Amino acid sequence: MTIPAGPFPFSRSTFLLCLLGAAIGASAQQDEPAPLAHPADLAFEQGRWEDAIAGFRELLAEYPEDRMSLLRIAQAERQLGRHEAALETLEAARAALAPEAMIEVERALNLAALGRHAEALDALEIADHVGTRAREMIEQAPALEPLRGDPRFERIVQSVRARVHPCRGLPEASQFDFWLGRWEVRDIDGTLIGYDTITKRDGDCSILEQWERISGSTGTSLSFFVPSRGQWRHVWTGSGGTVVELAGGLTEAGEMRMEGTLEYVEPEQVVAFRATWTPLADGRVRQRMEQFDLVAQGWVVWFDGVFRPLDGQGRSARE
Numbered sequence: 001m002t003i004p005a006g007p008f009p010f011s012r013s014t015f016l017l018c019l020l021g022a023a024i025g026a027s028a029q030q031d032e033p034a035p036l037a038h039p040a041d042l043a044f045e046q047g048r049w050e051d052a053i054a055g056f057r058e059l060l061a062e063y064p065e066d067r068m069s070l071l072r073i074a075q076a077e078r079q080l081g082r083h084e085a086a087l088e089t090l091e092a093a094r095a096a097l098a099p100e101a102m103i104e105v106e107r108a109l110n111l112a113a114l115g116r117h118a119e120a121l122d123a124l125e126i127a128d129h130v131g132t133r134a135r136e137m138i139e140q141a142p143a144l145e146p147l148r149g150d151p152r153f154e155r156i157v158q159s160v161r162a163r164v165h166p167c168r169g170l171p172e173a174s175q176f177d178f179w180l181g182r183w184e185v186r187d188i189d190g191t192l193i194g195y196d197t198i199t200k201r202d203g204d205c206s207i208l209e210q211w212e213r214i215s216g217s218t219g220t221s222l223s224f225f226v227p228s229r230g231q232w233r234h235v236w237t238g239s240g241g242t243v244v245e246l247a248g249g250l251t252e253a254g255e256m257r258m259e260g261t262l263e264y265v266e267p268e269q270v271v272a273f274r275a276t277w278t279p280l281a282d283g284r285v286r287q288r289m290e291q292f293d294l295v296a297q298g299w300v301v302w303f304d305g306v307f308r309p310l311d312g313q314g315r316s317a318r319e
Contacts, residue, residue, distance in 0.1 A: 040072070049076040067096035074106055083110040101132035113143045120144070121152045128156045135164045165203035173225045175250045176207055176232065178279040183307040193305055211238070234258050234275070241265030246275060254279060262291050262302070273302070284308050 037045070040055025053076045056069040063069075070093035077086035087110050090103050104127035111120035124138065124147075138144065138160055147153040167173040183196045194213035201208050209221040219238035226233055229247075236244035242265070248258030255278045262273035272292035279285055289303040 040069070044072055044076065047079070049079050052076045065096070067093055067098040070096055071098050071102055071106070078106065078110055078113070081113075083113050086110045101127050101130045101134070104130070105132055105134045105137060109137075109141055109143045112147060117146055117150075121147060121150065121156075124156050125152065128159050131163065132160060133164050135160045165205075167203055167205035167225070170225070170227065172227070172230075173204060175225070176223055176256055176277075179207065179256070179277055179285055179307075181307075182310045183285070184310055185305050185307050188304045188306065195310075196307060209236075232256065232258060234260075244273060244275075246273065274299070280306075 038055065038059065040052055040059055043049075043051035043055055053073050056073045056076075059066055059069045060073075070089055074086045074089035074093060077083075077089060087107065090106055090110075094100070094103050104123045108120040108123035108127065111117075111123060127134070132138075135157075138157060144153070162169045177200075180198050180200060183198070185193045185196050187193055192214060194211060194215075196212075197210045199208050199210075200206070205224060207223040209219075209223070211219040211221075213219075217239045219236060219242075221234060221236035221244070223232060223234045225231075231247050231249050234244070234246040234248075236242070243263040244260065245263075246258035246260035248256070251257050255276050257274070257276045259272070259274040261270050263270045271294065273289065275287065275289040277285055277287050285307040287303065287305055287307065288301070290299045291302045292298070293300045
């Protein structure tokens with residue numbers, strides 16, 4: 001671009017600054033990020049069902065192979081109470097090879113709302129057979145309320161629960177449950193050391209420990225059962241930088257016993273380490289940990305404490 005000669009109502013420098021500003025503005029406009037979601041998806045998330053249907057139909061017009069848009073339309077139609085229309089849309093989604101499990105769960109919801117309970121149960125059985133993981137929907141959807149208590153429905157619920165949370169059906173995954181709870185922890189001589197909260201997480205597949213020492217230090221551990229190895233794993237890290245990695249299992253005496261390593265930050269070293277958790281008859285738990293002393297060439301006590309349940313919460317903390 002050339003700047004014509006002759007008088008300007010503003011200076012050359014001002015003119016150049018304007019050009020620079022325009023260039024920056026154009027560049028910023030080009031670099032502006034694309035929306036995170038399509039308007040149809042936003043409408044669906046916000047419960048604007050009519051707008052969602054219109055938006056997904058626009059998407060289908062542009063991308064006829066978009067099978068998920070058909071499912072979303074059917075779900076929006078169900079929310080609007082258009083159950084017959086939703087069933088028709090679901091058949092179109094089936095023809096487009098949309099996920100069968102999702103189709104059958106949606107069919108069940110619409111059929112149940114129409115009072116066609118036997119057909120709804122048939123659809124749920126198909127969904128279960130093809131591996132649905134829609135546990136929360138099946139357990140909580142108001143449309144399925146008339147089916148609750150039916151033996152077929154309860155079998156489906158149990159099957160889906162076992163699929164979504166397999167650890168709850170694994171006996172070994174409950175072996176460490178005696179450690180669950182909110183605990184007051186005292187040294188073996190009775191001195192208060194701190195407080196420990198032990199909860200089950202991740203569909204009961206893991207046990208999370210959150211330790212708070214009265215001196216202010218903290219620590220966190222994660223324990224879990226590994227079916228392929230038939231053993232428990234325990235990984236701890238504390239505010240002092242220590243890292244503990246253990247593996248083991250339940251003994252015939254009912255103790256949880258593990259062995260592995262303890263790693264220090266300062267001085268930097270890794271030593272052999274072992275721990276035992278013993279459930280006591282009165283509901284308390286004793287935890288004894290030992291490290292191997294390289295100088296003495298023997299095991300020395302690293303921690304020895306007793307966990308007393310607070311507010312009767314021992315052995316019952318589950319999230």
